[in-house]
Amino acid sequence: MAEYKWPEADKRALIGKRISRIDGPDKVSGRAKYSYDIKRPGVLYARMLRSPHAHAKIVSIDITAAEKMPGVKAVRIIQEVGKEIKWAGDDIVGVAAIDEAAAEDAVRAIKVQYEILPHLVIDTDPQNAGDNAKPTAAVTQGDPAANFAAADVVSTEGFYGNHVITHCCLEAHGMTTEWSDDKNLLVHPSTQNVSGTAAQMATPLETPATNIRVHQDHIGGGFGSKFGPDSWGIECARISKQAGGKPVKLFLERAAELMVAGARPSSYAQVKVGAKKDGTLVAWDSVSWGTGGPGGGGSPPLPYVFNIPHQHKQHTAIANNIGPARAWRAPNHPQGCLITMSALEDMAAHLQMNALDFFLKNIDLTGPRAQVYRDELKIAADLIGWQKHWHQRGDKTAGPIKRGLGLSIHTWGGAGHASDCDITIQPDGSVELKMGTQDLGVGTRTALAIVVADTLGLPLTGVRILIGDNSYPVSGPSGGSTTIGGISASSRRGAVDARDLIFAKAAPALEAKPEELEAWGGMVRVKTDPSRSLTWAQACAKLGGMPITVRGKNPGPEKLNDQGVGGVQMADVSVDVETGIVKINKIVAVQDCGLIIDLKTAESQVYGALIMGVTYALYEEKIMDQQTGTMLNPNMEFYKLAGLGDIGELVVHMMTGKGYDERGPIGLGEPPTVSPGAVISNAVANAIGVRVPTLPLTPDQVLAALEKKGGNHARI
Amino acid sequence: MHDDEKDDDQDLNQSHSGFSRRDFLKVGGISLSVPLVIGSRTIRVAGSDVKVYGPGKVPISLNINAKKYAAEVEPRMTLLDTLRNEFELTGAKRVCDRATCGACTVIIDGKSVYSCTVLAIDTQNKKITTVEGLTDGENLHPVQQAFVDNDAQQCGFCTPGFVVACKAFLDKHPHPTPEELGTGLGGNLCRCGTYMGIRAAVMQVAKGGQNG
Numbered sequence: 001m002a003e004y005k006w007p008e009a010d011k012r013a014l015i016g017k018r019i020s021r022i023d024g025p026d027k028v029s030g031r032a033k034y035s036y037d038i039k040r041p042g043v044l045y046a047r048m049l050r051s052p053h054a055h056a057k058i059v060s061i062d063i064t065a066a067e068k069m070p071g072v073k074a075v076r077i078i079q080e081v082g083k084e085i086k087w088a089g090d091d092i093v094g095v096a097a098i099d100e101a102a103a104e105d106a107v108r109a110i111k112v113q114y115e116i117l118p119h120l121v122i123d124t125d126p127q128n129a130g131d132n133a134k135p136t137a138a139v140t141q142g143d144p145a146a147n148f149a150a151a152d153v154v155s156t157e158g159f160y161g162n163h164v165i166t167h168c169c170l171e172a173h174g175m176t177t178e179w180s181d182d183k184n185l186l187v188h189p190s191t192q193n194v195s196g197t198a199a200q201m202a203t204p205l206e207t208p209a210t211n212i213r214v215h216q217d218h219i220g221g222g223f224g225s226k227f228g229p230d231s232w233g234i235e236c237a238r239i240s241k242q243a244g245g246k247p248v249k250l251f252l253e254r255a256a257e258l259m260v261a262g263a264r265p266s267s268y269a270q271v272k273v274g275a276k277k278d279g280t281l282v283a284w285d286s287v288s289w290g291t292g293g294p295g296g297g298g299s300p301p302l303p304y305v306f307n308i309p310h311q312h313k314q315h316t317a318i319a320n321n322i323g324p325a326r327a328w329r330a331p332n333h334p335q336g337c338l339i340t341m342s343a344l345e346d347m348a349a350h351l352q353m354n355a356l357d358f359f360l361k362n363i364d365l366t367g368p369r370a371q372v373y374r375d376e377l378k379i380a381a382d383l384i385g386w387q388k389h390w391h392q393r394g395d396k397t398a399g400p401i402k403r404g405l406g407l408s409i410h411t412w413g414g415a416g417h418a419s420d421c422d423i424t425i426q427p428d429g430s431v432e433l434k435m436g437t438q439d440l441g442v443g444t445r446t447a448l449a450i451v452v453a454d455t456l457g458l459p460l461t462g463v464r465i466l467i468g469d470n471s472y473p474v475s476g477p478s479g480g481s482t483t484i485g486g487i488s489a490s491s492r493r494g495a496v497d498a499r500d501l502i503f504a505k506a507a508p509a510l511e512a513k514p515e516e517l518e519a520w521g522g523m524v525r526v527k528t529d530p531s532r533s534l535t536w537a538q539a540c541a542k543l544g545g546m547p548i549t550v551r552g553k554n555p556g557p558e559k560l561n562d563q564g565v566g567g568v569q570m571a572d573v574s575v576d577v578e579t580g581i582v583k584i585n586k587i588v589a590v591q592d593c594g595l596i597i598d599l600k601t602a603e604s605q606v607y608g609a610l611i612m613g614v615t616y617a618l619y620e621e622k623i624m625d626q627q628t629g630t631m632l633n634p635n636m637e638f639y640k641l642a643g644l645g646d647i648g649e650l651v652v653h654m655m656t657g658k659g660y661d662e663r664g665p666i667g668l669g670e671p672p673t674v675s676p677g678a679v680i681s682n683a684v685a686n687a688i689g690v691r692v693p694t695l696p697l698t699p700d701q702v703l704a705a706l707e708k709k710g711g712n713h714a715r716i
Numbered sequence: 717m718h719d720d721e722k723d724d725d726q727d728l729n730q731s732h733s734g735f736s737r738r739d740f741l742k743v744g745g746i747s748l749s750v751p752l753v754i755g756s757r758t759i760r761v762a763g764s765d766v767k768v769y770g771p772g773k774v775p776i777s778l779n780i781n782a783k784k785y786a787a788e789v790e791p792r793m794t795l796l797d798t799l800r801n802e803f804e805l806t807g808a809k810r811v812c813d814r815a816t817c818g819a820c821t822v823i824i825d826g827k828s829v830y831s832c833t834v835l836a837i838d839t840q841n842k843k844i845t846t847v848e849g850l851t852d853g854e855n856l857h858p859v860q861q862a863f864v865d866n867d868a869q870q871c872g873f874c875t876p877g878f879v880v881a882c883k884a885f886l887d888k889h890p891h892p893t894p895e896e897l898g899t900g901l902g903g904n905l906c907r908c909g910t911y912m913g914i915r916a917a918v919m920q921v922a923k924g925g926q927n928g
Contacts, residue, residue: 024864025856027872028879030807030847037806100797101790170811170819170873170907220809220873221907254812441870441908604867604913611909636812636905644911645898 004496004558006595006664007454009657013520014454016656018600021446022460023439027218034218035188036171040178040247044073044096046239047103048232049110050256051085051092054321054629055119058083058092062111066095069109071102074243078235084117086294087323088630089259091232096239096248119321121624123164123266123291126316133289134296135316142310147283151274154283155350160342161268162335162677162695164291165620166258167328168639171220173230173261174251177237181245185212185237189229190251192222193477195436195470197229204234214470222440223612224327225262227477255634263622264328265292267300267335268694271343273308279353279361281344284308289316290335292325300336305411306344306365322624322631327479329612330412330670334677338695341408341678346691349393355407355682356386366409369566373409376568376590376655380407383588383651384570394689400578402689403585406682407570410674414593414667415563416485417476419554423452423494425502426547429537431456432464433494437475437487439467441608442669443601444483450597451488455495456502457519458536473551481667488597488665489560494552501550505542506534561664567591569610569675571683572648577706580699582684584614584648587676592655594666599654606652606672613676615642619696769837776837780805781849791837796820798836799846807847807876818904821877821884822846828884830903847876850883859883862920868913874906882918891922 007015026032063075074096079085085092093110097103126133148154175189185207191197191214198212205212219226236250252261267290274283284303291297296317303311348358360377363370381387386405395402421435433452439445445465452463466472476486502524503514510517510533512526525533554560572585589606596602619640623632633639677695684702685691692705755774756767770791778785778795780803787802796813799805799822808831811819815833822831823845850857856864859882869875878901885892885900892900897918906914 020864021867021869023872024867024869025860027869027875028847028860028863029851029856030805030876032872033806034809034873036809037800039801039804039806099801101792168907170809170817170871170905172811219871221871223907254814441872600867604870604910607912608870608909611911612907615909635814636816637814641817641905641907642911643898643902643905644914645895645902647911650912 002496002500004493004560006492006560006661009661012454013457014450014460016596016599019446019450019460019598021443021601022449022465023445032218034171034220035175035190035216036220036251038176038188040176043176043247043249044098044243045100045103046094046096046236046248046250047100047107048091048256049093049107049112051088051090052630053085053114053116054088054121055117056085056114057117058085059113059115061093063093065109066106069102069106071098072106073097073246074239075106076235076239076242087260087321089256089323091235094235094239096243119629121320121322121629122626123318123320124268126289126318129318132319133316134319135314136299138312138314140312144283144285144310144312147310148272148274148285151282152277153275153351155273155343155347158271158343158346158691159268159693160271160339161693162266162338164266164322164622165264165616166622166639167223167225167262167326168258168641169221169223169225169262172252172254172257173226175229175233175236176247176249177240178247179241179245183207183211187212187214189214189216189233190219190226191216192219192226192438192440192479193228194438194468195474196477198470201229201234201237205237216438216468219438219440222478223329224331224479227327227479254636258634258639259631260323262326262328263293263323265297265325265335266290267339269302269339271339273343273347275347275351279348279351279358281306281308281362281365283310284313286313286339288313288339289318291318291320291322293322294319294324297325298332300332300339302336302339304333304336304340305409306340306362307367308365321629322622329673333410333412333670333674334616337408337410337674338677338681342681342691345406345682345685349685352392354390356381356390359407359409369411369564372566372592372655373568376566379653380568380570380588380590383653384572384586386570389572391686393686395687400576401574402577402687403572403574404683404685404687405570405572406679406684406686407568408675408678408682409566409568410671411564411566412481412671412674413563414481414485414565414670416489416554416561416665417482419475419486419490420473421475421490421494421552422473422549423498423552424547424549425498425540425543427541427543427545429540430464431458431462432466433491434466434472435475435487436470436472437467437483438478440478440483442478442483442605443598444487446601447484447597448487448491451491452495455492455519456499456536457521457523459522462536481670483667484597484665485561485667486554489554489556490552492552492560493554493556494550497552498548498550501548502539506539509534509542559664562594562666565592565594565666565671567671567675569679571679573680573683573687575684575687575702577688580702582618582697582702584646584680586649586651587679588651588653589672590653590655591668591672592660593668594663595661596654596656597665602654602668603652605668607650609672610650610676611642611647612673614647614680617677617680617695617697618642621696774837776840778836778839778844779842780844781846789836791835793836794832795822795834795836795839796831799831805846805848809873809877811873816905817874818881819874819877821880821904823880823884826887828881847880850879857883858921858924859886859917862917863913866913866916866920868910868917870908870910874904878904878906878914882914886918886921892918
């Protein structure tokens, strides 16, 4: 019976080490081809005429002029006359032409008349949302009324929230499609879901999924927004068919990318917290609301992580005309975390308790990971100098620059997704793995190479990794931090089975039983007598003339990964109370993720999450104009991302070793993105003495909060 | 904006060999009435002689990575789109397409430039270096190697632009301070958040003094 469990620390040649990603040289040299870079022979370029209105009915469409323009090969009406359009930027007519300029010229020649309908694009006040507000039933746990009445301290009602932000993937959404013949479609998409794309295109295109070939070598960012082919992907294939099957490239322009291809739901809440004098939390009350576009959107988890014994909470979803929401790293968690950690930090300030002591006092409310949080809080506090730098709310030192500390904790699941792979070993010893997965920036190829090479006792270069094609074994979409867990487990099982087949062939030559062998340092050798050995190639030569292929699966025998992680972050910020500018001095992240496959890329994930967090805490907002119904900042000048000089000093500490490694790999993409908004907001409150109620903490919001001095009561 | 971008802008506006985006925009309204010809004609605009190209395709010749590239493009084609669509040099990426994010950074006559905001026709007779030109066969440039060593990349879409910007930056500031780094490379944006690796990569090259 094969033994799949992860090797002990002293038997890991590669797993857990700091290893540079294997596709790094391709990426730094420009050789890496993203789907956006693919230029198929005779390709036509597609452009969309988009609705300028947030809510309208199409009255007429005239494409005659566009069809006659030079270079135009197909004009396709996507939304028929009479159709109701529900957000600005939605596709109306698609055009394919011999170059981008000709396609753009043709789009300008299309005439569409709309009947404009009333719209709603703001979400800050459910009272103004009318029928668009969809209240859900209140949830009660314990006896909140009695416990608020009995609490020593009830915090003044706090208001907290964050606006809608967009994904802003640097590689826009889109694809190139072509009909190889009447029945077969070739797709080069930008997707987080290589194996699942064909199934989503099959029904609308009335083409069997088996006839749809999907290939993607690299993807330029997804963050949860690229799981499907999207309506425009389907239209791309239809336009391609209309143009005689020619390749058609349709990638969103930057403005469209920001308008229609991703929105993280907003979330706002009025919160009341009850506690005893010693800081023990007893009761929670929240009235929350937010929008995820036309669908409304779900409630964030409240209270987050801390299961306060007595709770009353009610959420209202606001359906509006901003375009559909999409999953964004750790869906709903950053919102729930911001609201909860802000309210708790405000309570600590109310009690004049050190926020760290207050969190520790209540840490058992976090459940099974309380000890992990305790350990992480201690490490984080040391790394940021919490006890030395923390002060009661409001930096009392002279001068306009106020400094403060904040903290937050978070959780995520991150179990491994379903994943299959084929591992082929040739008689010459060369090894190849095929898997229909994708590398979102996680380092998927590298993790696969590490697991297989470590299992077979080979160097990284001894394994060839092929991913990004739906002709390879099916592997799950990259979402919810499930990739590393899934792909490491399936590749481990496959590699162990493949290795055991080689052991069986090599054992007679080594006069040993297969189970007495190990693969280490490029050799197959007897565990108790390493001098009895074959090189890997010699061992594989025992296969005879034919290679072997082994299927590795997840789930499968033995539990190779777990779910559920805890992380702690602390931030040190300076705020200029004259200009309202927030500067990050330092952020510390302490994070567990079970067994780490590649420490270098794992740390990169956490650094990246912190930087994305600085960006959404300080800069990002999809600014909607209720007057026109459109987005005011669909570009990268005014939809701001943090730059290299904006991030301060970042420190990452990964929890590894006993208590962590034996859980197996657990995903890491989401958890460290959860806390940065809360931790920065708390540090700003600690610095300036008042709460800035909503993210992003832009100078105007900081100054407004200071002016009101009302702290929690400040409403935008 | 790159710290040296301003100079480029002035250079382009004063250029006598081609004509600038600003001039182009100035005459854009009348260009449609110009017959489709190859080559240029001179018209009088706002009291001065201006060469008009297009609106049809015109032949251009570019010096990219010490090689000559020829194509016929409309004068409105940017250098970025010409690199990508005509020459399949796809290392430079189109992201913001309006001089904000730096994913399209190339080096023109020693200065880092956003290739989305330069017309291809204006870059004739100039020395253009793209990310592809930094690699010597299979050998990575020290900046590229430092990016790999320090994992200064995740999805990698901003990476080629960053590599080129870092190369140009280090040529001017071989031993940068952290402050110089923050402003000098502030014209390139990353969404995955790879700035820590990029800082470390630049400092590795600066310490090794191997930028070349």
